[in-house]
Amino acid sequence: MFLAALSFAYFSKALSGSYMKSTITQLERRFDIPSYLIGVIDGSFEIGNLLVIAFVSYFGAKLHRPKIIAIGCVLMSFGTFLIAMPHFIIGRYKFETSVRSSVNSTNNLSPCPASSPESGHAGDMPSILPATGCERESSVSMWVYVFLGNVLRGIGETPVQPLGISYIDDYAQSENAALYIGCVQTISIIGPVFGYLLGSLCAKIYVDIGYVDMESVTITPSDARWVGAWWLGYLIAGAITLMSAVPFWFLPKSLPMPLEEHDASCTPEQARFIRDSPTMQHKFRPEEPANFHVMAKEFIPTLKTLLGNPLYGIYLCVTIIQFNSLIGMVTYKPKYIEQHYGQSASKANFLMGMINIPAVALGMFSGGLIMKKFKLGIMGAAKFAFGTSLLGYFLSLFFFALGCENAKVAGITVSYTGVESLSYHESSQFSECNSGCLCSGKDWDPVCGENGITYVSPCLAGCSSSSGSGKTTVFDQCRCVASAGPHSANLTAALGHCLHRDNCDRVFPYFLALAVLSSFIISLGGTPGFVLLIRCMKPELKSFALGVHTLATRTLAGIPAPIYFGAIIDTTCLKWGYKRCGGRGACRIYNTTAYRILYLGLTLGLRTLSFFLCILGFSLLKRHIKEEEKKALANGNRESELLGKEESNSIHCEQFIRVLDLNPDRETRL
DSSP, rough: HHHHHHHHHHHHHHHHHHHHTTHHHHHHHHHHHOOHHHHHHHHHHHHHHHHHHHHHHHTTTTOOHHHHHHHHHHHHHHHHHHHHHHHHOOOOOOOOOOTTSSOOGGGOOOSOOOOOOOHHHTOOOOOOOHHHHHHHHHHHHHHHHHHHHHHHHHHHHTTHHHHHHHHHHSOHHHHHHHHHHHHHHHHHHHHHHHHHHHHHHHHBBBBTTSSOOGOOOOOOOOSSSSBBBBHHHHHHHHHHHHTTTGGGGGSOOOOOOOOHHTTSOOOHHHHHHHHHHHHHHHTSSSOOOOHHHHHHHHHHHHHHHHHHHEEEEEEHHHHHHHHHHHHHHHHHHHHHHHHHHHOOHHHHHHHHHHHHHHHHHHHHHHHHHHHHTTTHHHHHHHHHHHHHHHHHHHHGGGHHHHHHHOOOTTTTTTTTTTOOOOOOOGGGOGGGGGSSSSTTTOOOEEETEEEEEETTTTTTTEEEEEEEEGOOEEEEEEEEHTTTTTOOOOOEOOOOOOOOHHHHHHHHHHHHHHHHHHHHHHHHHHHHHHHHHOOOOOOSGHHOOOHHHHHIIIIIIIHOOOOOOOHHHTTTTTEEEETTTTTTEEEEEEOOOHHHHHHHHHHHHHHHHHHHHHHHHHHHHHHHHHHHHHHHHHHHHHHHHHHHHHHHHHHHHHHHHHHHOOOHHHHOOO
């Protein structure tokens, strides 16, 4: 029952965590913030962990572990609900557009107004919010609620892993512990499958569904301005997390370990000796009342003992570096698929949930089975984890070859004559063909010309008229389209950016296949690596070691990795959006080549560094195994002596009884 309850808790926390990853681009666009700030929001979950995890894992191991896990699940659900709250406070989402669906096609405003004293910046949007509305929206940063909700989620998630895993290891047979842990982690991987699928579904639904006329929404889910119903998934995830807290309230503090099931072949004297041995005391310890003063006094010495273990220290360093690589890669992988391969957020999340995550789940479960089948020891588990990680690393190098060319955007990635040339400057968006229009270089209202080139706005495309309304609007007489293609009497441009990129369509299936294969191979070493940690620790330090390990990886990897990965990705932005009230907003288009090199290079560079530390780790592990063998040999000799004494005593007793039987008078004297 505990295994089922813990699996459901893992599922629910993984679902809400992966849903957060799937909404990254939606939150960027809704709150008009850059990627590094999204990294701060994503890292706030680990900040919540940082606040309490060391104390929860230390004190919680001595208290009622199931009830502490239940309290954590309740806090997680409240935090998830808090993340969705800004949607109900902030106003309706307004995106940049020059299309007006409320006017007749014959009365549409010209996309290319001429300069006049009354018009000011003719390229600005015709309808501008009043100053008071601007001040109201900019006075409160709504993303702060998302930040605080994620912090609360992190606090609530704290007891689930260290207390749950140590509880299983305490009351399960040692040969089954690895399989049980593998089962829990495998089921927890199903959570991200549903999380990304939920993200895919919500990304298709417009953010203000039910509040706006969908006919007036002129953008599609593949547009850089599209925002899905990000808030809906958080309400669903919060309800599921709240349900996961229920079973833990009814589970006992400890589970019985019947002597007849585990020690049926032992004599009473041998069973008593095993029960009293230091290695088994943690499984049979009596439930003593908690003494907080004594526990607090022992905290610092216990921490020094743990960190003074060189093998544990090198394990921490390796996993911190690899977690930096893993977290940075996973956080921005859907965004990478969107920006690099031109996929919508909905499709990117669907592919992550249905293809990539199941491969990881299968790999982790297979790793647990391999450990059980081949009965891998500590060294075997270490070699297996290292080998799979190294093989996955070499496969990941092929991602550099699976690149896409930049989308053709006039004035940004190509010139107005169609020649490839990158530009990060706003001035390059202006050309002779749109010099007759007073356009704004800050707008992002893309249109696709007949020549296959995307233009930042109808004004910058030099379009002089338009026909139709809403989603059917077509811009006519676009002079810039003529300058990069064949001349005709009526050159037009349609709403949205041009989607077709031949080389991306060919490369994308190979990218998916390689991503699945490398994810499966790397995840094979997940369970052996985790078991390696708990098997190298003393029984009384297991829970604390898991807590400190989680604290270190969350603090030094979970918090900084999304931030510096996001900041590096921001450096590849070619065109920034701008907030309605001024200030830089979310990025609209990236330099895909630079994005690929920096994103993949940073991911693989960190893993390269971790492999060098693994060499030192193997030498320490060999020394640790030799020391344990010496201790085991010494303990074995001592146990043999004790058992020999007991056997000798029993022989003397039998001889004495025979003497009494033969000499009843002597018995009286004695």
